[in-house]
Amino acid sequence: MSNINRRLRSEKIAKILMQISGISITGSLFLIIGIILYKGLPYISWEMISQSPQGGFYIGKGGGIFNAILGSLYLAGLSTVLATIVGIPIALYLNMYVKKGSFLEKSSKLLFDVLFGIPSIVYGAIAFSIMVWLGIRASLLGGVITITLLTIPIVVRTLDELLKTIPIDLKNVTKSLGATTWETAKVLLKYIKPGIFTAILLAFGRAIGDVAGVLLTTGFSDNLPKYIDEPAATLPLAIFFQLSSPIPEVQGRAYASALVLTLIILIIVICTHILASKQKKHKI
Amino acid sequence: MKLRLLKDSIAKNLSRSLLIISLSVVVLIIIGLALKASPLLDSVNLFSILTEKVWSPQKGNFGFLPFIMGTLWVTFISLIISVPLCILAATYLVEYASDRLRKSVLPLMNVLAAIPPVLYGVWGVLFVVPLISEWIAPIFNVSTTGYSVLAGGIVLAVMIFPIMISIMVEVLKTIPNELKAASLSLGATKWETIQKVVLRKAKPGIIAAIVLAVSRAFGETVAVLMVCGNIPKVPQSLFDAGYPIPALIANNFGEMMSIPLYDAALMFAALLLFVIIFGFNLISRIILNRLEEHA
Numbered sequence: 001m002s003n004i005n006r007r008l009r010s011e012k013i014a015k016i017l018m019q020i021s022g023i024s025i026t027g028s029l030f031l032i033i034g035i036i037l038y039k040g041l042p043y044i045s046w047e048m049i050s051q052s053p054q055g056g057f058y059i060g061k062g063g064g065i066f067n068a069i070l071g072s073l074y075l076a077g078l079s080t081v082l083a084t085i086v087g088i089p090i091a092l093y094l095n096m097y098v099k100k101g102s103f104l105e106k107s108s109k110l111l112f113d114v115l116f117g118i119p120s121i122v123y124g125a126i127a128f129s130i131m132v133w134l135g136i137r138a139s140l141l142g143g144v145i146t147i148t149l150l151t152i153p154i155v156v157r158t159l160d161e162l163l164k165t166i167p168i169d170l171k172n173v174t175k176s177l178g179a180t181t182w183e184t185a186k187v188l189l190k191y192i193k194p195g196i197f198t199a200i201l202l203a204f205g206r207a208i209g210d211v212a213g214v215l216l217t218t219g220f221s222d223n224l225p226k227y228i229d230e231p232a233a234t235l236p237l238a239i240f241f242q243l244s245s246p247i248p249e250v251q252g253r254a255y256a257s258a259l260v261l262t263l264i265i266l267i268i269v270i271c272t273h274i275l276a277s278k279q280k281k282h283k284i
Numbered sequence: 285m286k287l288r289l290l291k292d293s294i295a296k297n298l299s300r301s302l303l304i305i306s307l308s309v310v311v312l313i314i315i316g317l318a319l320k321a322s323p324l325l326d327s328v329n330l331f332s333i334l335t336e337k338v339w340s341p342q343k344g345n346f347g348f349l350p351f352i353m354g355t356l357w358v359t360f361i362s363l364i365i366s367v368p369l370c371i372l373a374a375t376y377l378v379e380y381a382s383d384r385l386r387k388s389v390l391p392l393m394n395v396l397a398a399i400p401p402v403l404y405g406v407w408g409v410l411f412v413v414p415l416i417s418e419w420i421a422p423i424f425n426v427s428t429t430g431y432s433v434l435a436g437g438i439v440l441a442v443m444i445f446p447i448m449i450s451i452m453v454e455v456l457k458t459i460p461n462e463l464k465a466a467s468l469s470l471g472a473t474k475w476e477t478i479q480k481v482v483l484r485k486a487k488p489g490i491i492a493a494i495v496l497a498v499s500r501a502f503g504e505t506v507a508v509l510m511v512c513g514n515i516p517k518v519p520q521s522l523f524d525a526g527y528p529i530p531a532l533i534a535n536n537f538g539e540m541m542s543i544p545l546y547d548a549a550l551m552f553a554a555l556l557l558f559v560i561i562f563g564f565n566l567i568s569r570i571i572l573n574r575l576e577e578h579a
Binding site: 007008010011014015017018019021022024025026028029031032035036039086089090092093094097106108110111113114115117118119120121122123124125126128129130149152180181182183185205208209210211212215216236237239240243254255258261262265266268269272273 | 288289291292295296298299300302303306307309310312313316317320368369370372373375376377380381389391392393394395396398399400401402403404405406407409410411442445449473474475476478496499500502503504505506510530533534537547550551554557558561562564565566569570573
């Protein structure tokens with residue numbers, strides 16, 4: 001027992017190390033947001049977010065990034081809608097119609113997990129070459145298709161996790177009243193309603209922030225997006241382009257655009273959090 | 285009644301076909317990439333593509349070694365930084381922290397996970413790059429612009445924090461209390477129990493989390509591209525610029541059309557990424573699923 005002091009001391013050191021790592025990891029989040037706020041705030045203005053680029057925008061003259069904000073919202077909105085339309089039936093099918101523990105169920109879920117990890121640049125590359133092959137130029141439509149593929153796994157996996165938490169009794173009661181599987185599924189959907197919005201928001205957040213997939217497929221344009229077969233600007237890409245400019249004003253706009261994107265993401269995260277806690281309380 | 289059954293079977297068949305279509309995307313991607321990459325593989329053999337150092341598409345030299353090494357450098361640096369930090373922090377959250385602390389830290393990790401890559405890139409350019417050129421490099425008597433594999437590694441490390449922490453926390457939670465209690469009752473301190481029982485038992489899960497993070501790091505494109513310098517040479521030190529594979533694809537897609545085999549080479553790069561990441565993901569997901577079933 002003579003070395004008990006040494007052992008306790010090493011426990012203390014380990015604990016301090018753990019606290020330091022915890023603080024540095026959480027600190028990195030505040031560092032990122034703090035730096036973007038600090039750099040972006042001096043440049044943000046109403047003109048920035050309400051106007052499209054005007055002549056000489058990229059050498060520091062007037063205009064704003066409204067085209068990119070709108071483009072991003074269109075792109076993320078459309079692809080999230082598509083991904084939800086495709087994703088909800090798939091998640092329901094895997095949980096309601098397929099036998100639990102069957103090969104189909106397990107392998108599909110595994111595959112969606114894996115698809116979730118595939119980087120967007122790969123989706124972008126394949127979509128780009130398909131578009132070249134079909135003779136479609138870079139456009140909002142190309143971006144929407146790419147980002148939809150990217151977000152389907154998110155919707156499916158999130159909903160699947162939710163559907164798993166539904167008490168089996170609810171399913172059995174509904175079925176014993178004579179409901180078909182499809183009618184039962186509708187009841188379950190009502191049960192996980194806040195969770196569905198969580199999944200949608202997660203997909204939206206991923207869609208609005210993605211660059212690599214959009215870079216190759218959506219192109220860039222100074223005009224407000226009007227038609228789906230035309231190139232459209234997106235916010236992350238606007239940040240990326242402006243930041244690589246040597247002119248300080250343009251770089252400043254990149255910081256301001258980054259601030260706008262950060263705010264959008266933070267709003268999404270906060271809504272997700274609220275909805276998730278609502279799901280916990282939400283019972284029929 | 286018939287109508288209701290009809291509706292049911294329509295819903296069933298519709299959702300089944302959606303499932304099949306969306307899963308066949310995987311097959312489609314593989315076939316598409318392989319077809320597009322095949323001209324390169326026909327004219328140069330695989331081994332020399334992977335080991336050649338010279339990248340000059342105009343002269344027909346497609347050596348991928350600089351890019352492979354660039355990717356390995358940044359991934360390796362990010363792991364050196366993030367693995368110990370994440371293991372320590374996750375252990376603290378599960379074993380020591382109060383419920384309240386845990387419940388306030390884990391949502392913050394979700395925020396970190398939700399930040400888009402381009403914002404990490406902006407942060408890298410504004411903070412990490414100057415930090416390296418003005419503070420870290422002078423310590424080693426090196427002069428650099430800061431755009432280096434080290435910068436890429438640091439940015440990536442922060443990007444993979446959330447995925448590692450959240451999976452490690454889940455894994456550590458599955459360790460049965462009886463095991464810990466047995467060790468504690470034999471007189472081991474808490475830290476000794478963590479070292480010799482908890483972490484040992486959690487090893488497969490922790491490895492799975494790391495593999496998952498590695499595959500995330502491999503595929504990360506824009507954030508790394510913004511801070512890495514992008515010079516197609518094999519990096520020799522922490523402060524050299526690097527050129528990871530995803531950055532290669534992103535930077536050159538527009539201009540590849542006019543040069544023969546260039547598009548095949550970029551498609552080969554995408555195929556390489558896809559195969560590696562697919563494999564890594566598959567392995568770690570299988571490990572994690574198995575752990576979940578046993579828990």
